[in-house]
Amino acid sequence: MTYVRVCPFADVPADGALGTEIEGTPVAIVRSGEDLFALNDICSHAEVSLSEGEIYNGTIECWLHGSCFDLRTGKPTNPPATQPVAIYKVKVEDGDVYVSLGSDD
Numbered sequence: 001m002t003y004v005r006v007c008p009f010a011d012v013p014a015d016g017a018l019g020t021e022i023e024g025t026p027v028a029i030v031r032s033g034e035d036l037f038a039l040n041d042i043c044s045h046a047e048v049s050l051s052e053g054e055i056y057n058g059t060i061e062c063w064l065h066g067s068c069f070d071l072r073t074g075k076p077t078n079p080p081a082t083q084p085v086a087i088y089k090v091k092v093e094d095g096d097v098y099v100s101l102g103s104d105d
């Protein structure tokens with residue numbers, strides 16, 4: 001599993017999200033309380049950035065039609081989205097955020 005350095009942890013807003021791109025894949029880095037998550041940044045309903053949405057109750061809300069996605073599973077918790085978004089492994093090392101896009105773990 002290969003982790004890629006993304007950004008300083010301090011760049012991710014508290015209870016917010018940072019949109020970025022890793023090896024051509026759009027990724028949202030999300031802080032929710034003390035927890036850090038990484039998921040695909042494109043809503044599964046239409047192609048808008050989830051990182052521009054609000055974070056609450058362990059979800060990120062798509063700003064366009066209001067579907068919320070569970071930060072741990074990527075699954076939508078309410079319509080109109082019905083498909084999950086991919087989630088990725090994320091860690092903090094020496095103050096920097098690292099993400100693995102691989103599923104080979």
Ligand code: FES
Nearest residue numbers: 043045046062065
């Ligand atoms: S584009 Fe995200 S819920 Fe419709």
